[in-house]
Amino acid sequence: MLNARGRLSMKYWQLAAVAGLTVGCAAVGWAQESVSYLVRVEDPTSKLIHVEAELAAEGDTTYVSLPAWTPGHYELENYARFVREFRASGDGGSELRWDKLDADTWRIVSEGTTKVRVTFGFLADTLNLSGSLLKEDFGFFNGTNIFVYPEGRYDLPARVSFDLPEGWGVATGLSDSEEPGVFVASDYHELVDNPTFVGHFDIDSVLVDSVWVRLAVYPAEYLDDSRTPARAMALEALAQMARVLHDLFGEPPYDRYTVLIYLEEGQISFAGGLEHADSHLDIVPAITFQNPRFTFRQFLYRLLAHEYYHAWNVKRIRPVEMWPYDYERRQYTPLLWVSEGITDYYAHVVLTRAAIWGEGEFLNAVRDWIIQTEALPAREAVEDASINTWIDPTFVDRYMYYDAGALLGLLLDIQIRHATENRRSLDDVMAKLYHEHYLEGRGFTTNDFLAYVGAYVGLDVAEQFYRDHIDGRRPYPYQQVLTLAGLSFETDTIIEPFFGVQVASTRDRRMLVRQVVPGSAAAAAG
Ligand SMILES: [Zn+2]
Structure with missing residues (x-):
């Protein structure tokens, strides 16, 4: 295990094209093209994440879009709903005219400019696995929410930098670049497949089969080692799962795997996780970490294993x-x-x-x-x-x-x-x-x-x-x-309307399922 709880302050805004990244596009001219993003938090209490994106103009009209949904969460959500103060500017900062083409797409008049810079505020007030949330000392976002892309160009590499309040850190599954605090993605799919924590949180890691498995948890106090075994238990379980998973498929398919857990201290109507290729995000009640010996076994391990297998x-x-x-x-x-x-x-x-x-x-x-x-x-x-x-x-x-x-x-x-x-x-x-x-x-x-x-x-x-x-x-x-x-299956039909399903205890290798619905599928199968 390695404790890594340092904080970084990051203020970078690099507009230069990302050198050395290849583009999955046949046209030679695109080889060095990329999209640069700056994610800025000025005032966390505003709940606004400010986003700047710089991309190449596509002739006289440049179309930029935000996703309508997040893979894994099979529901249209149209993240453009949360965008405010959208602006577009061209070379030298000249203001560009724009209008909306459809629910998710902006049409920008880019005649005479080579670059388009788009800026907007994103209202991050959604406690949702596919959403974004900003609090006083912390925030998380899904890339699908905030990373606008040139219409039809999922192939472009991307570069992401941050401008955050003093003392805020970043945890993301995105790959590190050579510059500290600047992250890169080889294409849009990779860019939006990495939910990101910003702010004050706990981050720790464990080495398994030569790859790091990281655990980031907010709020950090729930991993206070002097009060709780939660950190050791969670990291040990993740390491055990990782070994089994790597064996199942013969190799770890990632350079590192990041588990992001947001603990909600208030009322919450759900608990769950959303999978990504190199990471996953969980939102669970804070109480889960208050009595880990009981709740991890009851609930958290299953959630972690489910999301991890999704990788x-x-x-x-x-x-x-x-x-x-x-x-x-x-x-x-x-x-x-x-x-x-x-x-x-x-x-x-x-x-x-x-x-x-x-x-x-x-x-x-x-x-x-x-x-x-x-x-x-x-x-x-x-x-x-x-x-x-x-x-x-x-x-x-x-x-x-x-x-x-x-x-x-x-x-x-x-x-x-x-x-x-x-x-x-x-x-x-x-x-x-x-x-x-x-x-x-x-x-x-x-x-x-x-x-x-x-x-x-x-x-x-x-x-x-x-x-x-x-x-x-x-x-x-x-x-x-x-x-x-070698398992036996029995159903016991009880004629007792409105009673609901009754469960009998399990002994040895025997399951007993009691049903209230005569003629149900289970009864027929049994
Ligand atoms: Zn799932």
Whole structure:
């Protein structure tokens, strides 16, 4: 472990093009082009993050946009809503005329200028995993919120510097440049995939397999070593998870991984995390860190493992419909049951393999997935739920593909292990998707996934399972499949309307699920 709690004051504003960065664009003339950003906090109480962006003019008219959504949070949010005092200037500081073209795009008259500088204030008052928040001594932002880009140019490298109050630090997954306090990204995707902490917070790190895993927490006092074991517990758990994850895929795919945790001391209606390729951001109640011996095991470890597994599954192993990301419109994919559900399944697998959890906790989680899935008022195919999440339908749980997808992952894993006498598992399917799709620079389809599963269980078996339980709405074959793993599945139907779901205790390798709904899918499957 390495403690790194120094503070840096940063005042840099570099306009020079970033040397040495290549651009994924065929035109030779673009090779040195980049966008430079300055993120400035003048008065934290104003809740305004001031943003300056300098980019090349695109002829007589230059279009700049902000994203409509943040990958991982499948909902249109149109961050341009939070922009105020938008201004554009050209060479020598001359004011440029502009108007709005659509909800997310500004049209700037750039005739006669080679560079365009855009400035605006961003209202950072949203406590949301895909939002931005500014407080007196601290702030965080998502790149999708504040980094305007020249329309159609996701390929440009970027350079980000900060002008912050004295004593404020920066924690971000963005790569360091040669200049202290200045960060770089090879393209827009990388730029906006790194949420950033600014201000006073605690940051610490642990070395795992030659890469640093960092933990930044705000407010810092919740990691006071004289009062709480939270720091040691969180770093140790992250290190254990990292080792298991690196083993699963054969390598760490990042130079370093950063976990950003914001602790909310006031009322909060949610707790969760949002994944990124080299980092993730969690927002959880501060109480989580007040009694870590209890709450970490109950809640935080699972959240960390889920978001961490996402660094592979969805950020790198990504449905083809989101390859590459398009920040201007919804990207519908039927595969969120893999991206979210199998991620949740593996969160539990990783915790168990890392010996952070015991087998009993794993089986309790399986029981909870079954209860949650079978308690749904309406049965929806996980593929349809994946599409529908964008519109938050009123008749089903928009997130049902988490629990149902985790179950499907378990059921497929057991079938693969059974068919191959435990020589192969879902681990191999996920590793193949990583090596043969992500590392080959492409997304994956349902057919790709089924082909890998089918190679172990038989393609006809994989395709029938798909038709029945993934595209289809047939009850899950708990009894038939769990038995293969030496687990028993029982349902106990209680005729007691309005009582809700009742859970019995788990003993040994046995799950007991009690349902109140006669004729439910669980009862039928059992
Ligand atoms: Zn997730």
